[in-house]
Amino acid sequence: MSAALDLARALIRRPSLTPDDAGCQALLGERLAALGFALEPMRFGDVDNLWARRGAAGPLFVFAGHTDVVPIGDRNAWSCDPFAAEVRDGLLIGRGAADMKGALAAMVVAVERFLAACPEPAGSIGFLVTSDEEGDAVDGTVKVMDALGARNERIDWCLVGEPSSDQRLGDVLRIGRRGSLTARVRVVGVQGHVAYPERALNPIHAFAPTLAALCAQDWGGDGATFPDGAFPPVSFQISNIHGGTGAGNVIPGELVIDCNFRFPPRPGAEALKARFEAILAAGGARCEVQWTLGAQPFLTHGGRLVDQVRGALGAVLGVEPALSTGGGTSDGRFIAPTGAEVVELGLRNASIHKIDECTPAAEIDQLADVYEALLHRLLGRGA
Incomplete structure (x- = not known):
């Protein structure tokens, strides 16, 4: 051997x-x-x-x-x-x-x-x-x-x-x-009884259009950086979604979403953050974002x-x-x-x-x- x-x-x-x-x-x-x-x-x-x-x-x-x-x-x-x-x-x-x-x-x-x-x-x-x-x-x-x-x-x-x-x-x-950029989004709602939605604010419902918009985005990434190859484009993936108390008759008070970007030098982390936050703002749901830059x-x-x-x-x-x-x-x-x-x-x-x-x-x-x-x-x- x-x-x-x-x-x-x-x-x-x-x-x-x-x-x-x-x-x-x-x-x-x-x-x-x-x-x-x-x-x-x-x-x-x-x-x-x-x-x-x-x-x-x-x-x-x-x-x-x-x-x-x-x-x-x-x-x-x-x-x-x-x-x-x-x-x-x-x-x-x-x-x-x-x-x-x-x-x-x-x-x-x-x-x-x-x-x-x-x-x-x-x-x-x-x-x-x-x-x-x-x-x-x-x-x-x-x-x-x-x-x-x-x-x-x-x-x-x-x-x-x-x-x-x-x-x-x-x-x-x-x-x-590529670099790695992670976002944890907390969507704030109002907890309540499912039979009285007018007295609550369902963060899942509120964020659903924004989630669809994020997933439909072409995040780009011009990878033509060297003659023999290219960086892959930006990858955006949802990794975790959590909302609810476990009870079937309770509207949750918050929704937490984890997502990750893998990105080349262009567009870079700061540009991705700005686009992401602009989409959140346009969606109208009350959101808080925590960013973690894992790698450049x-x-x-x-x-x-x-x-x-x-x-x-x-x-x-x-x-x-x-x-x-x-x-x-x-x-x-x-x-x-x-x-x-x-x-x-x-x-x-x-x-x-x-x-x-x-x-x-x-x-x-x-x-x-x-x-x-x-x-x-x-x-x-x-x-």
Whole structure:
């Protein structure tokens, strides 16, 4: 069995349900310390983070990832123990196999092989690992980046090991993500008896035309930002609606709606807020809005990192990746604003967060080969 697969299985066997790291970072740290990395555990709240760096000179290339995983769901629906890391019919099965312990293992093994061939790189290598990516993401990568910024430690290039691949390994390279903007709308009514509507104000009835108007909107989003692709347009989705006391004969006194925008740089968060609030005002219902900006959009295009990742994928796998900004959010949103070039490249994402999450075992080794080739292209003495 390969070194990368062995390490991936060892990580999966640690049930690191967010935000519990369950010893994964200690395991990774042992391997990195043996390579000469200086380890700096950073714990914020209930979250374990690991910053590890080898070398002091620039440029600094960083592998970023997370050890935490989502809950397993219905245990009886799994075909095997979700933390046993079983290999069956060429697939590694287990929670975190694809998202993203397989990629973490590939990163470490790639660095081991690279340093064996090039013990004095033309720059530094870092690892930024958190146990808070699948959770609230408030005590993880964002706090580590604050700590690095406070001491002027700057990342030049960062590869996030999120599962970006679609039909085959390496066929998608994420070079950005849309932002995330959430609104909680409280519609105020007057509670009363359903038989006497004239003595009450039903917030559901009052808001229904506004809800229809919001859902019918074309929120736009001109994504023609880079030559090889585009940001997807704005996505608007209602995620929760709650109104009523549970009694069938009571008009509720309030209605609460949660909705979310995923948005590209144009039109941006402030423009979406303004349009949304204008629609609420035109509807006439009494509304209060609470906004949460979860992430700003980011984009890496035209830099050395994107070019060299594409070159490594072509050389190792014979793949020309599609450049993408799709999907949800990632911790790249905390790293890109510092000026770092950020990309996401990992295993296939078809099974992530699902029952029987899995990844082809051989692709963990192949991903390690791609990561190693990238290191040679960026930090090899002949680069």
